[in-house]
Amino acid sequence: MSFRTRILLTLLGLILAVQGTAFIAVYFATGRSARTQIEAELGASERVFEALMERREVELAQAASLASGDFAFKTAFALRHVPTMVTALRNLRSRIGADEAALLDLDHTLLAADPEMAVSSERTTLPHLIEIAERARAVTASGVDFVGARPYLLVTVPLMAPVPMAWITLGFDLNDVLAAELKELTGADVSIGRREGGQFSIYASTLPEARRAELSQQAARGEWQRGSLTDIMLGGEPFVTLLSPLGNFTSSSLQVVLQRPLNEAMASYAELRLFLALLLAAGLIVSAIGAGLIARNVTSPIRRVVAAVEKVAAGDYSVTVGVQRGDELGQLAVAVNQMTQGLAERDRARELLGKMVSQQVATELLGRRLELGGEQRVVTVLFADILGFTRMSEHMPPGELVSVLNAYLTAISNVVERHGGIVDKFIGDSVMAVFGAPIPQPDHAQRAVRAALSMHGSLNDLNRTLVERNRPRVRFGIGVNSAAVVVGNMGSTRRLNYTVIGDGVNIAARVEKLTREYEVPILVTASTQAEAPGFLFREIDRVRVRGRDEPVRLYQPLGEASAFAEESVHRLEMWHDALRRYRSRDWSGADAVLAKLQEGEPDSTLYAMYRARIETLRLAPPGAAWDGTFTQA
Amino acid sequence: MRTLLAAAVAAVLLLSSAARAADVAGIVRDANGAPIADAILYAAPRNAPTPAAPAASAPLAIDQVNAQFPFVTPMRRGSTVVFRNADTFGHTVYSVSQAKTFTIPLSRDVVSAPVVFDTAGVVVVGCSIHDWMIAYVLVLDTPYYAVTNATGTAVLQNLPADTHDVYVWHPGMTTPPQPLPITVAAGAIGNAEFRIDLKLDGLWKIDRNNPVGRFVTP
The missing domain is CATH 3.30.70.1230 (Nucleotide cyclase, GGDEF domain)
Structure with missing residues (x-):
């Protein structure tokens, strides 16, 4: 990796680390903040929901009281004629927009109901409500409970004529319309349901059908406690979810699920995050350019120095590094130039020396103290x-x-x-x-x-x-x-x-x-x-x-041993044979071999010389000390 | 809640002739011994024939004074009642009780049209424009009845010699009254007295300034 790349990467890495840390910190802070916000909002939603339900109960109770005070209704009751009572109940019900109405005797016997089926199929809830009213010595009792298969907001008021003569119970279906109203006021998605037989049945919701099914599945699994917040994925989107019991009858085990999409709160931060991301990107680009310039500013003279030094290494001392700077790089260039000059001088000296003495000796001489x-x-x-x-x-x-x-x-x-x-x-x-x-x-x-x-x-x-x-x-x-x-x-x-x-x-x-x-x-x-x-x-x-x-x-060296033909080797052996014979004073033997050799090489001085020596020695045989050594005259 | 006849002092009544009747006073108290006013004592003779109601007796009057009914009114079955208005404004008198259902349309008449109470039982009478107006009418099959005064005392007058089932009723009771046997001996003369301890459950009171019913326990 080149120096320039390294500078570039180091600078970029530092900037990325600093900016990235800031970005990550902000990213998580906003995430936390969004969550805190949404949780607070959800808490507020819950309080609003509870207040709304309470107020609704009170309002409904008041409306019911007012309706029950209607004298005409009292006379209808006085008639004790069921069809009359039913139609009177229907009238009463439609006046205040209730979905169910029932009339019970003081001894809790059902006198009339409208619509009849729902109430008559569930006979336990209404007396229960009356008992609560009786026990509380109050004129009304209200709560959320089931009538038949549906959950209702139920209000029971006495029929005062002028003292309680019967109980009127009005029921308001907890349906999607109500949920939609509540959503408008709480700002959260509202679902009402309960766990039954391992699943969570939803009776009313502001969620579309597909998401209801998802919520139902997940709510059945989750072990939720009041006030606990859970993230639930609906349609691939995270919803912060609050589950709390609904109404004052725990027997109903109804629960309300309040949900807000996490992304809703994140949306306000998305812009900030985007801005930060852009800032990070822009910072990186600017930094990259800046780092590139710095790197070039630093490495370009270094590269010139390197190029010069490479040339010097190759033996070209004519180069000069043209870096005019006051800093360390300038000093480096000056030093390199001086070094090149010095090398050139030394090389000249060495060359000169090499001409005077051997190259190796020159190197040896230059390499150590003389x-x-x-x-x-x-x-x-x-x-x-x-x-x-x-x-x-x-x-x-x-x-x-x-x-x-x-x-x-x-x-x-x-x-x-x-x-x-x-x-x-x-x-x-x-x-x-x-x-x-x-x-x-x-x-x-x-x-x-x-x-x-x-x-x-x-x-x-x-x-x-x-x-x-x-x-x-x-x-x-x-x-x-x-x-x-x-x-x-x-x-x-x-x-x-x-x-x-x-x-x-x-x-x-x-x-x-x-x-x-x-x-x-x-x-x-x-x-x-x-x-x-x-x-x-x-x-x-x-x-x-x-x-x-x-x-x-x-x-006499003849050459590499391997390069010789058999014939040459044979002749060499003959010669050595002659030499041996000569040294052992076998004059005639030696001479014969030499003569034979001389036939092949008539110009050979060596053979002639030895034959001449043999001639001389034959004439004047040497002393006992002669060992074949020739003494130079 | 049940009404308790916790302690009944059965009077041994000292009466002289069969032709003569006796007055028997009853004192009704609560569990603390405090007297209970506005309780109705009534006696049903077991054997003696109940005298027939006078056919053309004058109608009873129930007065409305300052938008208030008398609290309790006992009467013999078959009685005719007129409601008299002493106020400067009108009333709508009605009842949805099973013993007698009627409505007297809103009127400023000083004396209403007569209403015949021909069934025994409790008739709660109200005024549809003044919710706090409540009158308890107890229609009885016997002529022997009386309302306790502030000392809790009521005198059953002219009881024939017989064994009577004496009952005490009060609007604050939510269960039917239990009989207390009282024997008036033949030829007895004079007064006798007995006591009844009564426990009341409570009453519906409606404040005229804030006409929302409240169940008030005594």
Whole structure:
């Protein structure tokens, strides 16, 4: 994730967290507030409902009292003629809009009723009501109860003529019309019902049919207590619901369900919520733009710095970071520019150094503190020299000479470095290379042998160049020796060289010179040969070089062992056989093998040399101390 | 509530000749011993023949004074009653009681048309335009009755020698009166006295200033 994205996301995240928290807080606060409000409203509805019912009872009782005081009705009662009483009741009933009317004797016997059926099917309620009136010594009694299958608001008043002569009971059906009236006044949906046999029967309601069924199902389940509020889903919409007992007869177990849609109260907050949501969205957009600008303001110079640094890393020191700012980013740009400059200088120094010393040595020198001192280490030293270069140079203009030499030395240097060695120094036309320092390499001998073999290619290139320039071809000799030497920075405190010194170096130089004697391009000492498995070697000689008692065993590397045909290997074995015979003084045997080999390679100096030695030794057999070692004159 | 004849002091009446009758006084008290006025005492002889009602006796009058009826009026069955209006305004006298149902249309007549009470029983008489006017008329099959005065005393006069079922009735009773046997010995002369403890349930009172009925317990 980029820095810019991270800044952007962090800022947006913070803003979202702050605004989101505010939004959520408001969202829940309004939700709570709406609920509190609706609950308060529902409580008010309940009180209004109760007051309305009470007032209605009182009003109905008054109306009933007034109606019962009607003298004509008293005379109708006096007639004690049922059809007359029924029609009088009907008249009375319609005057005050009652749905039921009944007349009972003082001993609670039903005298007449209208409509007849409903009252006569339920004979228990009305005397009950009269008893209440009697017990209360009141002139009226009222309450909500069932008459037949319907709940009624019942009012019982005495027929005063002039003292109570009978009881008139008037019933007002608790129906949808009443519920609608109550809804208008309470503002809540009103349903009247009761639990019976595991279900909640609704007798009157302001709810549409489908919702009644839902309410019925849920009310049957719920364990509601008076004053407890419940949320009920009707038609997928939440209704805050209040259930309370209706009327003064608990026996009726009638309950009133008051409901208000939660969304109604939420509606007033919906606008606020919408506004807040829009504010949140707008805030996020503005913040996103702002954060984007900030991020760009911050990251754009950083990206320029990064681009510059990437170029510098790729080696291009020409770049300059163009960030003109007074802040930390400006300082960073200045620092990067200074660093680039410093790197460029250092690189130039290194390049220069690399030209003077090997690349690896330069790195080594630059990488650590430059101080005098060295350590002993086993390395392989390689000397390469062009044979006959001096003679060639005599016939060549100096400019051409330098150009040819430089091309050659560059090629040689490249080969050395390709194989992990360092060019220690150039000595005229010869090159001294070291493998295994300054970086230790366990396979330094192998690397040196492989580099030596590879130098053939470079020689061919050189010869091609020379032929093009009409110059004679050249040969070169390579001497390789592995030995413990001292490596390190040597010289004075003001000027020093990273180099290797030791006898092993001298031996390598000597061995290189010996290639001319044997006319082989490469010679390695036994110590190198032993360290370089995988190559095919031809043993050349055992030589006691000048000034040294210890004989040196010399080998010519032929190439990777796997690359040789059986025939070549066979010839190599023949040669080694000849060498063995020579060393065990089997002159004729050795000579015969050599003669055989010479047939295949008539130009071989080596075979000729050995045959010459055998000739000499035959004539003057050596002493007992002779062990086949050739002592250099 | 029941009316209690909790303690009846059966008088042993000292009477001399069969031709003579005796006056017997009864005192009606409540449970606390307080006298009960406006109770009607009446006696029904078990064996002696009830004298026939005088065929053309003068009608009884029930007066309406200051929009008020007399509280209780006992009378012999078959009595004729006129309602006399002493007020400056009219009344509509009516009854829906089973013993006698009648209505005298609103009138300012000083004396109403006669009403014959020909069935024994309680007749509650009212005025349809003055709800508080209540008159209790007790129509009896016996001529022996009297209304208790403020001391709770009523005198049953000229009781023939016989064993009588004596009853006491008051509008505050909601159950029928129970008989109390009183024996008047043949030839007894003079007065005798007995007491009845009566418990009243209560009365419907209607305040003329606020004519809504109230059941008032004594």
